[in-house]
Amino acid sequence: MKNRVAVVICGVSMLLSGCAGVAADHRAEQQKKYNDLSKCEPIEAIGSASQPTKELLVSKLKSGAIAASDDNFIADTKAKTLQMVGWNDSVFDSIATCRVNNRQARIDAIKPIFDGVKLKTKDKDERRALIEAYSSWEAYLMSLTAAAKQDFESKLSYYKNM
Numbered sequence: 001m002k003n004r005v006a007v008v009i010c011g012v013s014m015l016l017s018g019c020a021g022v023a024a025d026h027r028a029e030q031q032k033k034y035n036d037l038s039k040c041e042p043i044e045a046i047g048s049a050s051q052p053t054k055e056l057l058v059s060k061l062k063s064g065a066i067a068a069s070d071d072n073f074i075a076d077t078k079a080k081t082l083q084m085v086g087w088n089d090s091v092f093d094s095i096a097t098c099r100v101n102n103r104q105a106r107i108d109a110i111k112p113i114f115d116g117v118k119l120k121t122k123d124k125d126e127r128r129a130l131i132e133a134y135s136s137w138e139a140y141l142m143s144l145t146a147a148a149k150q151d152f153e154s155k156l157s158y159y160k161n162m
Helices: 002-038 054-085 089-120 124-143 146-160
Strands: none
Touching (some): 002 089, 054 124, 054 146, 089 124, 124 146
């Protein structure tokens, strides 16, 4: 009888320690996923343009819009993954902060090119088209909606073809 009780106690303790090990493994795996989701890949440096040109600006605005859309997709995917892993406000804040910081870094990197082209643009109509194209690009980066994208592409095309 004592042996049977000892075996049962031993079995229960092994079961409980096994459950604790599984829970610890789950927490460690969850923390690893949280760490992965919190990582922020900063944007690649665009580089300064010693001679900002209309063509360079158009190219940078196009690529900046595509990259911002990609950043948004990645952030949304991370947020959805976070819901599946288990919600964590701190991790979500990291994801959102990364998106905002990258968007602002993209604007800050392209603004000097825009300013340089604007200084060199003397034609009043072309200057207006330039400002409208750049402003619509900024608006698109802030909203990333289909309507803002269409407006940006239309204004950029008009400016490019002047």
